[in-house]
Amino acid sequence: MSLSPEQIKNLIDLVAAAKDDQLDCDGCLEHIAEFAEAHLAGHSLSAALKSVQVHLESCGCCRDEFEALLAALTTLDKNA
Amino acid sequence: MSHHDEWVDRLRSAGQVRDTAIDELRRILVRGLMHALGPRGGGEAFAEDVAQETLLRILDSLESFAGRSRFTTWAMTIAVRIGISELRRKRFQDVSLEQITAGESLSVDPAQDVAESSEKLERRAVVLETLKRLVEQNLTQKQRTVVQADLGGMPIEEIARRLGTNRNAVYKMFHDARAKLKAGFAAAGISAEDVQAALS
Numbered sequence: 001m002s003l004s005p006e007q008i009k010n011l012i013d014l015v016a017a018a019k020d021d022q023l024d025c026d027g028c029l030e031h032i033a034e035f036a037e038a039h040l041a042g043h044s045l046s047a048a049l050k051s052v053q054v055h056l057e058s059c060g061c062c063r064d065e066f067e068a069l070l071a072a073l074t075t076l077d078k079n080a
Numbered sequence: 081m082s083h084h085d086e087w088v089d090r091l092r093s094a095g096q097v098r099d100t101a102i103d104e105l106r107r108i109l110v111r112g113l114m115h116a117l118g119p120r121g122g123g124e125a126f127a128e129d130v131a132q133e134t135l136l137r138i139l140d141s142l143e144s145f146a147g148r149s150r151f152t153t154w155a156m157t158i159a160v161r162i163g164i165s166e167l168r169r170k171r172f173q174d175v176s177l178e179q180i181t182a183g184e185s186l187s188v189d190p191a192q193d194v195a196e197s198s199e200k201l202e203r204r205a206v207v208l209e210t211l212k213r214l215v216e217q218n219l220t221q222k223q224r225t226v227v228q229a230d231l232g233g234m235p236i237e238e239i240a241r242r243l244g245t246n247r248n249a250v251y252k253m254f255h256d257a258r259a260k261l262k263a264g265f266a267a268a269g270i271s272a273e274d275v276q277a278a279l280s
Binding site: 002003007009010011012013014015018021024025026029032033034036037058059060061064065068069071072073074075076 | 113116149150152153156159161164186227230247251272
């Protein structure tokens with residue numbers, strides 16, 4: 001199946017953005033709560049949390065879940 | 081006693097203290113889930129179901145809470161993953177890998193292109209020919225399938241379900257495929273910037 005021009009562009013973007021990701025999705029999940037709190041508080045990231053950031057940049061599923069988590073935490077903070 | 085320990089202790093206790101803690105946590109999870117997943121089609125009943133499943137999982141694995149975040153943040157990460165996984169499953173329940181890939185192997189057709197300056201067109205043709213060769217020669221059939229399904233919009237979690245494996249394994253396949261293509265371009269003397277400029 002030939003890719004559409006848009007899919008080729010997406011593939012090229014994925015290839016260009018490929019990084020040395022040390023985590024898998026479960027490893028990301030293990031640290032994502034801590035990462036989300038640091039992100040919302042604007043704190044600098046430890047080495048462990050930087051690896052979460054790299055994974056989020058590489059994994060669409062985890063990024064999607066992280067964005068939903070931020071939405072959930074933001075509303076909880078508002079109502080706390 | 082920290083806030084974290086308090087939640088764990090209350091959930092580990094018995095009787096009214098535990099029941100009250102479970103109910104408080106359930107309400108927190110439902111509120112967060114409705115806000116986060118409501119726009120994706122997860123209404124109140126869905127949020128209640130996900131919160132219940134999350135509570136069961138949390139109560140079964142309290143020892144895995146390491147205290148690196150607030151307890152409620154940790155609980156919400158589990159709830160969000162359960163909720164989104166369920167929404168993905170429902171969204172793709174009638175979609176097969178064959179539909180996404182049209183039953184054919186991934187390929188790049190350098191012929192399909194729009195009019196551009198001849199110099200840019202030439203650079204683009206080199207990039208596309210290289211990409212075609214790298215996809216055909218450097219990726220395994222499984223990697224081609226995973227890449228193709230991802231480009232077709234199927235989440236890796238759903239790809240994994242169809243391949244009879246887990247999300248971590250598919251993520252690794254996808255990650256390795258991207259790394260192979262990137263290394264292939266570098267070996268061909270084409271930088272990431274060259275590639276993006278040629279296709280911009």
